[in-house]
Amino acid sequence: MWPSDGVVFDRGCTACPRLARYLAEGRKQYPHYYCAPVAPFGDANARLILVGLAAGFHGANATGRPFTGDHAGVLLYQTLHRFGFASRPVSVSIDDGLELFDCRITNSVKCVPPQNKPTSTEIRTCNRYLAAELAQAPRQVVLLALGSIAHGAVLRALSLPPARYKFAHAAEFRLPGGQVLLDSYHCSRYNTQTRRLTTAMFEAVFARARSLLDAMD
Numbered sequence: 001m002w003p004s005d006g007v008v009f010d011r012g013c014t015a016c017p018r019l020a021r022y023l024a025e026g027r028k029q030y031p032h033y034y035c036a037p038v039a040p041f042g043d044a045n046a047r048l049i050l051v052g053l054a055a056g057f058h059g060a061n062a063t064g065r066p067f068t069g070d071h072a073g074v075l076l077y078q079t080l081h082r083f084g085f086a087s088r089p090v091s092v093s094i095d096d097g098l099e100l101f102d103c104r105i106t107n108s109v110k111c112v113p114p115q116n117k118p119t120s121t122e123i124r125t126c127n128r129y130l131a132a133e134l135a136q137a138p139r140q141v142v143l144l145a146l147g148s149i150a151h152g153a154v155l156r157a158l159s160l161p162p163a164r165y166k167f168a169h170a171a172e173f174r175l176p177g178g179q180v181l182l183d184s185y186h187c188s189r190y191n192t193q194t195r196r197l198t199t200a201m202f203e204a205v206f207a208r209a210r211s212l213l214d215a216m217d
């Protein structure tokens with residue numbers, strides 16, 4: 001479990017009043033759920049950093065691990081395993097022994113928002129943690145943004161102008177700090193069931209991430 005150091009992650013953070021209230025309601029309704037800010041998962045020195053949107057109510061918010069427990073994680077962990085970034089193709093629970101290799105998963109907003117929609121203020125408020133996380137990351141990393149909100153959160157965390165880096169599926173940007181930013185549509189249930197994001201499209205992005213990392217060796 002990532003330490004709650006108050007810099008990269010704070011398990012007791014209540015800086016977003018609407019989200020803190022929502023978590024308190026969730027704890028009452030589902031006492032066995034995790035219901036707190038969700039820590040990044042994976043290697044602190046990883047060179048592939050996946051950035052998602054926010055915790056899902058019955059997923060990360062229930063289990064305490066990003067993309068675990070709901071539909072969004074199915075394709076993600078399957079793909080991570082296929083490209084050698086995960087020890088198994090399925091993430092079941094925070095204590096299932098799954099390991100990530102040279103990879104970390106984090107979210108733009110650490111708490112679950114109602115209807116999976118954080119406000120722009122909440123995205124800005126939580127960006128302090130992503131900024132601290134990216135500041136501590138190795139210089140040469142691949143930042144894989146899952147969706148346009150994550151893309152924007154990465155740019156904000158790195159103080160880069162959004163007008164210069166437009167989100168598009170499979171877009172790739174060399175950033176001034178040495179990182180590569182890769183974009184993908186989010187692997188949400190909606191996107192996969194409508195085939196806006198197919199398995200082949202998602203795998204192509206991970207194949208590119210793998211080849212970028214291999215070139216950095």
Ligand code: SF4
Binds near residue numbers: 037126127
């Ligand atoms: S979303 Fe982020 S900033 Fe807002 S309360 Fe949760 S951890 Fe704190």
